[in-house]
Amino acid sequence: MPVDQLTAPLSKQEAYALVDAVMERDDLALTASAHEDEETGDWYFEATCDHPPDLESFSQLARQVLGGTIDFSVEPIDPKVNWVARSLEGLAPVVAGGFYVYGSHETGPVPHGLTPMRIDAAQAFGTGHHETTTGCLEAIDMVLKRRRPKFLLDVGTGTGVLAIALAKRLRTPVIATDIDPVAVKTTRENAWANGVGKLIFPVEATGLDHRTITDNAPYDLLVANILAGPLVALAPGMGRIAAPGGTVILSGILRHQAVRVINAYGRQGMTLRHRLDRKDWSTLVLEKH
Incomplete structure (x- = not known):
């Protein structure tokens, strides 16, 4: 099955707003995400589609949500790769509310006094x-x-x-x-x-x-x-x-x-x-x- 990735450079707030709008629909994309380029600091919207992306629908939704025209680029990607997991591999542990959330790649000790949870990247949010x-x-x-x-x-x-x-x-x-x-x-x-x-x-x-x-x-x-x-x-x-x-x-x-x-x-x-x-x-x- 062909898999395509649709991308557009946006501000952080715009990228998250468009992600929210896309994920409220079940006909546009498998997944949508917002991420920051670590080298440049630029933010991007990305959507992964299991069919050729409907660019007109994406553009129409972007106009509704963001109030302007967005230039999307489309690139084929390897459908055998779990892109959700790939995008999350290697993330640092998170401490929140007295919980310590980490992946199995972490080998250091759990900090004292925190409740540990091992959650690896997967095809789920x-x-x-x-x-x-x-x-x-x-x-x-x-x-x-x-x-x-x-x-x-x-x-x-x-x-x-x-x-x-x-x-x-x-x-x-x-x-x-x-x-x-x-x-x-x-x-x-x-x-x-x-x-x-x-x-x-x-x-x-x-x-x-x-x-x-x-x-x-x-x-x-x-x-x-x-x-x-x-x-x-x-x-x-x-x-x-x-x-x-x-x-x-x-x-x-x-x-x-x-x-x-x-x-x-x-x-x-x-x-x-x-x-x-x-x-x-x-x-x-x-x-x-």
């Missing part, structure tokens, strides 16, 4: 390096300092990093769902690699209607690190399965999208308790009335 993930880890740490929830759900689990963080800290079962079967498989493997395989229950699910999710509701802690659009769409369902007094941690939200998400969850009886802004991204901590 969540190695701990992105501001959305570090924001969630910090929010989890904040919540667990004042309460110990027992009924836990991680929506859009990706590599399982947040579910693993919860299971390691609480030694409590966590249901971890994702629409992507690769993410479900990755989460299961990472859970066992981190010694919490018996505590994490990965489920392939679209939305919140899967029987495993509904049968174990209500939840007193829910986390969801996805995108603003899907989070807004999930708000009514999250309101139904969150226990009174329960906490909901949301991320994957650009700063300018935060008010929209807060309002959507406010209509479901949830109040914003904390907002953590990290660079261009916001993590929200809400409480169900």
Whole structure:
């Protein structure tokens, strides 16, 4: 199968905004990412497509999101290479919320007093390096300092990093769902690699209607690190399965999208308790009335 990579030089904020817009659609690209050239400091938008990219659709979306014309370049790439993993190999460990997230290439000792999680690059989102993930880890740490929830759900689990963080800290079962079967498989493997395989229950699910999710509701802690659009769409369902007094941690939200998400969850009886802004991204901590 031919695989093409579409690239455009943008500002950091523009690149992340376009990534967010592309990933809210399922017809444009396999993956989209924003990255900085270490040598020049320039930022780029990249999208990987398993078919010839629809340049007109990309250009139209860029005009809608960024308000201008973008010059995209297209280059064929080797479809046998796992480009998600390739782009993440060799990343340095991350410390956030008292957690130490590292890859198996790291051979140094785990710093004292931190909760270690080994998360290797994979075909799923969540190695701990992105501001959305570090924001969630910090929010989890904040919540667990004042309460110990027992009924836990991680929506859009990706590599399982947040579910693993919860299971390691609480030694409590966590249901971890994702629409992507690769993410479900990755989460299961990472859970066992981190010694919490018996505590994490990965489920392939679209939305919140899967029987495993509904049968174990209500939840007193829910986390969801996805995108603003899907989070807004999930708000009514999250309101139904969150226990009174329960906490909901949301991320994957650009700063300018935060008010929209807060309002959507406010209509479901949830109040914003904390907002953590990290660079261009916001993590929200809400409480169900």
